[in-house]
Amino acid sequence: MNVFITGASGWIGSAVTDELLANGYAVTGLARSDESAAALEKKGVEVHRGSLDDPASLAAAAKAADAVIHLAFNHDFDNFAAAGQGEHDAVKAMLDALEGSGKAFLFASGTAGASGAVPGTATEDDPSPFHGRDSMRGGAENLALGYAEKGVRPVALRFPIVHGRDGDPGFVAYLAQVARERGVSGYIGDGAHPWAAVDRTDAARAVRLALEKAPAGFRAHVVAEAGVPTREIAEALGERLGLPTRSVSPEDAGAHFGWMAMMFGTGTRATSEITQRTLGWTPTGPTMLDDIAAGAYDV
Template structure:
């Protein structure tokens, strides 16, 4: 790995990935959509290329001379038109794969999502990578990431190695969703489904980056790999610790999952019927991700890649407290 092409370089994971690649003296070409993003990334060993995931010609030109492609960009949101998710997560991935093949890249690593195996609500523990992909109609992020995941792995050939790395909740210093969580908690609008006792896996951003790099080096083509912090926590513990880094007291409010699920379905119907521009207070997609036990088995990443978490939960929380 000498020359790499990175999408999503100005995002939470992409910035950390590029910083690590620079430390490794790897030349980076980063796809950016704005002058602001370019200015934030440019430096020794990094070249920026203006464009987006829909411009296959620009992508192919930018990838010239790159042996490895890290596709980190995507659309993650609680509530948006399905077309936005499909355009970014499915159509964008399709164009990225075509461009990488045309440019002669030999390795393609995509940042996927562990949520791609989430269908109807039920507890799921120690989930392995061979669990069936799900495409719920009420969860456009899950459905489109599942399509992209399958597309990447099926594109694998002897000359073009493709791998997907699937993290659960990604956290750490600068995590984008923490600001919204803090605002909701301080406004008194945060309630934990069933008291927050459900188990969940998490992955510090530096652990995600470590697994992406190992996947590029050692990953088996056509495979997916789970990445976590190596330990599970309860939703209440995770939320309490994250909010605590901003001196927000623990959430005390609780809501029965079943009632919240039905309310979310009604809200989604109302929002769509009246074309409301705001987002519903809660969606089934969000509830599905946090409302039931969901832990991952990372033995495949450990055995195939030699993956070991580089940051523990306690270490990461301490960093966020400064």
Template sequence: MRVFLTGATGLVGSAIIPQLLEHGHSVIGLARSEAGEKLLRSAGAEVHLGRLEDLNAIYAGAAMADAVVHCAFEHDFSKFKENAELDKRVIETFGDALKGTDRPLLVSTGMPLESLIRPITESVSLPAVSPTPRVSEQTATALQARGVHVNVIRLPQVHSVAKQGLVTSLIGIAREKGISAYIDDGLNRWPACHVEDAARVYALALDKHQAGATYHAVGEEGISLKAIAKAIGDGLNIPLLSIHSEDADAHFGFFGKLVRRDLSASSAITQELLGWKPAGPGLIDDIRKHLKR
């Protein structure tokens, strides 16, 4: 299949390209700059020039492909609401291009649900009213009623030695503040997955496409925020400190709400459906290696 890939030069997207090529697909990557174009061509992908804001270019990219994988999201948290609204429009545009066909649409999203009792599973549905401005999953799911063959892939903290998702921002805050903090007892958890493992989920989801399925690219069900903070503190040689919940926003800024949340998740259903087994390495190992560079 010819696969149109957004976010093709990002952490996850750039790892998806070799997986798709290995599975016999060709890739059309969305690029918005000459540097991005050069990077995609060197990876063996075709290039479709355009930006997420250019919905005509988004539609054209989907129209020329046999499948679409949507990984792009603008992670400027100072404009999170605006970026979430743009993401919604992009997904709806893909729906316009693919409706009434059997061409798959794979939509990436985060882990938007808290796991107050046990790790959430792929069968847990989102509430009708989103707890965050980002509505990637709700928008994708609504496209099924229009005849679009949609899969949702929920991503945790996807990491490599170079980047660790939101943890990269926590490292920056720790450097700035001179302490590595967690909230209260720090036992709330975040799930994680090495980027190569996450990329394999996308390739397998295309190969074994089941319209309407939700997948969890989760390698580790839940790593405590205290353990994450300790790895950061050890790596930066700065103190580890517990902060009360009411002080989280003052210390972490936008991330105050996120560091209070318990977001552990299971991937047992995904592993069974796709024959996928995460191989690691783990998030803590990559944090330590990153801070030793």
């Protein structure tokens, strides 16, 4: 089976690519730069040159593949609305190319916005509240899941914070950077806001299992830890980096944390019991605090 992966050279995508290759899949990876193309070719990945800004090219690559895993996203926090609109257009182009084929279309989504029977806790049964091209991430989850009635097997991959020890460029790394720059490891308010989390290798294995086992319309919660309190994250970073830990008031959070303030001050709690049972997936990797303590975010 040949799988077309967008974001194949990214933080999550590179681990998914390795997981698929190790399990006998052929992979075609989207590459925007020469550097990304070279890294993919070194792994034995067939390269499709292009970008998320070229829906027609994405559609052609999707149609030529046996399945699609869409993990790329334009994280432009200065123009997040445009990034969401671009996501909508890219997803729709690939889905239209797959219509009636019965092929799988797995795509990165998130746990934010849905809450379950336990207030503030997202479960797989909770639909995304975002609809339409102008909504969060272009309403791509609801758009894609609607293609289950059009001969496609769409699967939402709801990722929380994905951490790891191999050069994580994401949210925890940003918090560590802010702590070093400010000379203090901060959290907002009482620091009770939870961050759902998963180790990168566990996430990659869950994606492969979702490709193999998830039914059409499934919302996979790629979650190992339901919610790590932000105060504990700040304390772990402070201890590891040799910095004091203190609370930052909500009023000062924007100045202290920048674009991260809203996310860090809100948090998301999510469970994955249905995903673990459906996919036969059991997270076994280190926790977020384990990775911090091991020095994953020292530099």
